[in-house]
Amino acid sequence: MSRLISGPLAALAALAVLAAACGGEEVSGPGEVAAVVEGRDISAVEVNALTDRYLAAPASRGQTGATIPPLERPLALRFVLNYLIRLTMLEVVAAEFDLEVEIDPELELALESVAPEEFAQSPLTADDLRVAERAGDISRRVALALFPEVAIAEDELGRIYQEESFRYESGWSAVVHTAFFGSLTDAESLRTATEQGAPFLKTAQSLGALESGSMGVVTSTSPLPPEILEAIGSLAPGAVSETIQASIGWLLFFVESREEIGATPDEVAREQIRAVLADRERQRLFDEWFQERLTQADVEVDAFYGQWNAPSGTVRPPERGDDRDEDHDTEEDDRERAAA
Numbered sequence: 001m002s003r004l005i006s007g008p009l010a011a012l013a014a015l016a017v018l019a020a021a022c023g024g025e026e027v028s029g030p031g032e033v034a035a036v037v038e039g040r041d042i043s044a045v046e047v048n049a050l051t052d053r054y055l056a057a058p059a060s061r062g063q064t065g066a067t068i069p070p071l072e073r074p075l076a077l078r079f080v081l082n083y084l085i086r087l088t089m090l091e092v093v094a095a096e097f098d099l100e101v102e103i104d105p106e107l108e109l110a111l112e113s114v115a116p117e118e119f120a121q122s123p124l125t126a127d128d129l130r131v132a133e134r135a136g137d138i139s140r141r142v143a144l145a146l147f148p149e150v151a152i153a154e155d156e157l158g159r160i161y162q163e164e165s166f167r168y169e170s171g172w173s174a175v176v177h178t179a180f181f182g183s184l185t186d187a188e189s190l191r192t193a194t195e196q197g198a199p200f201l202k203t204a205q206s207l208g209a210l211e212s213g214s215m216g217v218v219t220s221t222s223p224l225p226p227e228i229l230e231a232i233g234s235l236a237p238g239a240v241s242e243t244i245q246a247s248i249g250w251l252l253f254f255v256e257s258r259e260e261i262g263a264t265p266d267e268v269a270r271e272q273i274r275a276v277l278a279d280r281e282r283q284r285l286f287d288e289w290f291q292e293r294l295t296q297a298d299v300e301v302d303a304f305y306g307q308w309n310a311p312s313g314t315v316r317p318p319e320r321g322d323d324r325d326e327d328h329d330t331e332e333d334d335r336e337r338a339a340a
Contacts, residue, residue: 030044030047030048030302030304030305031044031302031304032044032045033302034046034047034081034084034301034302034304034305035081035084035085035088035299035300035301035302035305035308035315036298036299036300037085037088037089037092037297037298037299038088038089038092038297038298038299039298040088040091040092042081042084042085042088044302046084047077047080047081047084047305048077050080050083050084051073051076051077051079051080054076054079054080055070055071055073055076074317077305078305078306078315078316078317081301081305081315082314082315085294085299085315086294087131087135089290089293089294089297090135090138090139090290091138092297093138093142093290093293094138094142097141097142097145099138099141099142101134101137101138101141103130103133103134104133104137107129107130107133108130111126111129111130114126114214139283139286139290140279140283142286142290143282143283143285143286144282146285146286146289147282147285147286150278150281150282150285152274152277152278152281156277157270157273157274157277160273160277161269161270161273164273165269166221167221168263168264168266168269169263170260170261170262170263171219171220171221171260171261172219172220172233172258172259172260172261173217173218173219173220173258173259173261174217174218174219174232174233174235174237174255174256174257174258174259175214175216175217175218175255175256175257175258176214176215176216176217176218176232176253176254176255176256177200177201177212177213177214177215177253177254177256178211178212178213178214178215178251178252178253178254179200179201179204179209179211179212179251179252179254180209180210180211180212180246180249180250180251181207181208181209181210181249181250181251181252182210182248182249182250183208183249183250184243184245184250186207186208186209187243187249187250187251187252188243189207190203190204190207190209190240190252191240191241191242191243191252193207194240194252194254195240200240200254201213201214201254204252210249215253218232219261220233220261227244228244228251228253231244231253232253232255235253235254235255235258236255236258237255237256237257237258238255238256239254239255240252240253240254241253241254291313294313295310295311295312295313296310297313301315303318306318307319
């Protein structure tokens with residue numbers, strides 16, 4: 001199994017227009033079609049449904065750890081509509097490049113193996129992951145078609161190799177499940193039951209685990225606390241860890257399968273790094289190209305949501321009805337431009 005440094009997965013560019021709407025033309029409500037992108041409709045039903053899910057999701061935290069307040073609904077609607085416009089534009093691009101995009105069979109297999117209750121604990125659905133995979137596949141393939149050759153500076157490659165060399169040493173890879181309990185007694189009950197052959201996740205849920213699920217593939221170089229990597233790394237397939245105390249509860253880890261990984265030869269490691277750096281640069285170039293393509297697209301937006309601003313490629317709030325000097329933008333407009 002090869003190990004790469006963290007490379008960029010193809011992703012959509014910044015989606016949100018973070019400025020509050022105030023004043024402007026009165027619109028009683030949205031029509032059936034929220035926007036049209038190069039002749040492709042985005043329905044108001046889809047925008048509202050995704051906005052409802054977005055606003056119902058647990059509050060997120062910023063880099064400082066502070067809770068980020070939820071967006072007001074008009075702003076959340078524009079956030080979601082901008083996201084859907086970009087997704088739709090990706091589909092337009094796929095058609096322009098005559099791409100036939102199919103879901104990765106491995107992803108589909110993985111999604112089928114996830115228990116419904118695990119998705120119930122997440123704001124994401126299986127379809128969300130399918131959409132993200134499709135968008136990433138389109139962007140990767142178009143980027144490769146547009147920028148087949150990308151030069152990588154040798155000094156940059158050498159620097160990354162020195163920083164990431166530990167990733168290419170021998171180690172292990174394991175498929176891991178975990179459970180978190182508020183009660184030490186319940187955690188120990190799970191450990192005992194698992195050692196006696198009970199299924200780890202199903203038993204964790206029956207014992208009232210606060211959280212439980214699959215961690216996917218964990219390796220000896222995964223960004224986890226050393227004590228957790230040590231605990232997982234010491235387990236054979238089918239084994240459960242000792243109970244580990246966390247700040248507000250107790251953790252258990254179960255290794256479903258495990259693979260030993262040999263050291264990667266230097267030249268192979270360097271070529272893997274080169275490929276990752278090339279993909280990263282190719283994606284950056286694609287993002288610039290896609291943004292330019294979006295600004296040139298034929299996009300119409302229902303006035304209920306705002307106005308399409310072609311230069312930024314985003315939906316902006318409705319025109320304001322004040323008398324301010326048009327040559328002087330407010331702080332809100334500066335934030336909006338930065339987000340776009």
